[in-house]
Structures are given as structure tokens and as C-alpha cells.
Amino acid sequence: MKFFIDTADINEIKEAQAMGVLDGVTTNPSLVAKTGRKFREVLEEIVQIVNGPISAEVVSTDTQGMMKEARDYAAIHDNIIIKIPLILEGLKALKICVDEGIKTNVTLCFQASQALVVGKIGATYVSPFVGRLDDISVNGMELIHQIKTIYDNYGIGTQVLVASIRHPLHLVEAAMMGADVATLPIKVIQQLIKHPLTDIGLERFLKDWEQVPR
Numbered sequence: 001m002k003f004f005i006d007t008a009d010i011n012e013i014k015e016a017q018a019m020g021v022l023d024g025v026t027t028n029p030s031l032v033a034k035t036g037r038k039f040r041e042v043l044e045e046i047v048q049i050v051n052g053p054i055s056a057e058v059v060s061t062d063t064q065g066m067m068k069e070a071r072d073y074a075a076i077h078d079n080i081i082i083k084i085p086l087i088l089e090g091l092k093a094l095k096i097c098v099d100e101g102i103k104t105n106v107t108l109c110f111q112a113s114q115a116l117v118v119g120k121i122g123a124t125y126v127s128p129f130v131g132r133l134d135d136i137s138v139n140g141m142e143l144i145h146q147i148k149t150i151y152d153n154y155g156i157g158t159q160v161l162v163a164s165i166r167h168p169l170h171l172v173e174a175a176m177m178g179a180d181v182a183t184l185p186i187k188v189i190q191q192l193i194k195h196p197l198t199d200i201g202l203e204r205f206l207k208d209w210e211q212v213p214r
């Protein structure tokens with residue numbers, strides 16, 4: 001399973017990179033806005049740090065505008081993945097990207113029928129948002145199960161990139177379902193290895209070690 005970090009913050013990317021778990025990066029307009037920096041500058045910096053897929057989201061809502069942004073970002077580096085919203089104009093842009101060999105991540109997926117269409121067109125990744133479904137009392141992980149089943153049934157090659165992950169259990173469930181990728185906020189990456197018994201155990205070992213003659 002690949003781990004991406006869901007951020008546009010360079011320090012968070014470096015932190016996850018140092019932990020040795022980082023396979024790629026996803027950004028979105030809200031995450032970029034938090035940095036207060038120009039997106040192109042941020043992207044150019046990220047591609048120097050991470051040697052893996054880096055999602056850059058288009059903000060146009062018409063196919064032509066999306067393609068202008070897509071070609072522009074894709075020219076920055078081979079690792080750039082064009083993130084496209086799951087709307088009709090976006091699907092037309094997706095088809096053009098597929099034909100031109102531009103790698104894609106179709107975002108804002110909230111139901112299985114959307115994922116099936118995206119898979120048929122041939123996106124590289126689809127991003128179902130599990131946390132935002134949970135927020136409205138719909139089981140987000142059930143969507144991952146449905147998409148995995150459908151993609152497996154028909155041998156669809158689009159990778160399932162679980163997004164809007166809020167806590168470690170989302171990741172564990174996604175891994176048990178065989179999701180290809182999880183994109184995680186830095187907080188969740190850090191939570192993954194936290195266990196109170198680990199901390200208590202270490203404290204006890206270090207205390208006992210003080211009794212060992214030196």
C-alpha cells in the first residue's frame with residue numbers, strides 16, 4: 001500500500017519523508033491556500049523533495065481551461081499527476097489527458113457510479129473522500145469496498161486513492177480492503193505508530209536500566 005501525504009506544506013512533507021514512509025503527495029486548493037504561497041513555486045519545490053506521484057489540482061471548471069492548467073503543470077515534472085474534479089467538464093478533460101498520456105487523479109468522488117465511470121475512462125487514480133461522507137452520516141469505508149469490488153470485477157486499472165482520511169482506523173480498514181493508496185494528513189501519519197503501551201513499556205525499560213551496573 002502506498003502512503004501519500006495530503007498537504008502543500010513543505011515542512012510536513014519533509015517530516016514524513018524523514019520517517020521513511022512517503023510515496024507521494026496530494027494537494028488541493030484549500031491546502032495550498034493555507035501555505036500563503038504561489039502554487040507553482042510550491043509544486044516546483046515538492047518535486048525536488050519527493051520522487052513519487054504529486055497531485056496538482058486544476059481550478060478551472062471548463063474543459064479547455066482545465067487542459068491549459070493540466071498541460072502547464074504536467075510540463076513541470078514527470079511525477080506530476082493532474083487532479084481533476086468529478087464533474088462533466090472534468091470527465092471530458094480526463095479523456096483528453098488519457099489520450100495525451102497525462103496522468104490523472106479524479107477527485108471529489110462520493111459514490112460508486114462516479115468511480116465506475118472514472119475507471120472506464122482510464123484515470124490513473126480515483127479519490128473517494130471517506131471522512132466527508134462520515135461527516136454526513138454515510139459510511140465512507142463502504143464506498144471503498146464498493147469501488148474495490150467493482151474494479152476487481154472488471155479488471156479496471158484505476159488505482160483507488162483513499163482521501164479525506166481522518167484517523168488511523170480509516171487507514172487500517174482501507175488496507176484490509178486492498179486500497180492501492182491512502183493520502184494522509186501529517187497528524188494521522190504520526191498517530192499511526194502511537195500506542196500508550198509502547199510509551200509505558202519504554203519508560204519502564206529505561207527506569208529498570210538505571211539499576212543495571214555500569
Ligand code: G3P
Nearest residue numbers: 006028131132163164165
Ligand atoms: O485532498 C483531498 C482530501 O483528502 C481532503 O480531505 O479532510 O478536507 O475532507 P478533508
